[in-house]
Amino acid sequence: xVQLVESGGGSVQVxxxxxxxxxxxxxxxxxxxxRQAPGKEREVIATIDSDGVTSHADSVKGRFTISRDHAKNxxxxxxxxxxxxxxxxxxxxxxxxxxxxxxxxxxxxxxxGQGTQxxxx
Numbered sequence: 001x002v003q004l005v006e007s008g009g010g011s012v013q014v015x016x017x018x019x020x021x022x023x024x025x026x027x028x029x030x031x032x033x034x035r036q037a038p039g040k041e042r043e044v045i046a047t048i049d050s051d052g053v054t055s056h057a058d059s060v061k062g063r064f065t066i067s068r069d070h071a072k073n074x075x076x077x078x079x080x081x082x083x084x085x086x087x088x089x090x091x092x093x094x095x096x097x098x099x100x101x102x103x104x105x106x107x108x109x110x111x112x113g114q115g116t117q118x119x120x121x
Contacts (some may be wrong), residue, residue, distance in 0.1 A: 001057035002111055006092055009116030016120070022075040022092030022113055028068055030107035033077045035102065035118075039088060045090070047110065050103065060086075063089050082120045089115045 008020040032047035046066035048055045053077070054066050065078045075092050093109035095101070 001102035002096060002098065002112050004094065004113040005094055006090070006093070006113040006116045008120050009090060011119040011121070014082065014084060014120055017078070017080045018082065018118060019080050019116075020077040020090060020092070020116060022077075022094075023075040024075070024094060024096055024111070026096035026098040027070060027073055027077060028103070029095040029097050031066075031068065031075045031092065032109065033064075033066060034076075034091045034093060034108065036087075037089075039051060040088075042091075047107065048075070049107070054056055063119065079118070082118075084120050086118060086120050088118060091115045 003025045005023045005052060008018055012018055019103055030049050033045040035045050036042040045060055048054045048066050048068055063081045067076045094112040095108050095110050
């Protein structure tokens, strides 16, 4: 059974901080964080490739940081200086290393978490 389990969402005040966690059942290859607000398209927040190279969307750069802990098969998103426009459902997604895995040129995001709500007001 392959699974991603998210935690850490909640309601915070403007300027506050949250750390989202995403624990996987297998070792992470590449991964990313996404979010979607009502009536809006899903957007990429941050990504991390198999070598640990990260990328962050302009809207969150300098405030959010994606990271991973290979020993724990866990992905993190540290969110600081939160703004009302950060309010959304947040999702983690990843390609996981398990039997039969063949690394693709780009992250396929074959596995997704259930989502966790972040509300900033």
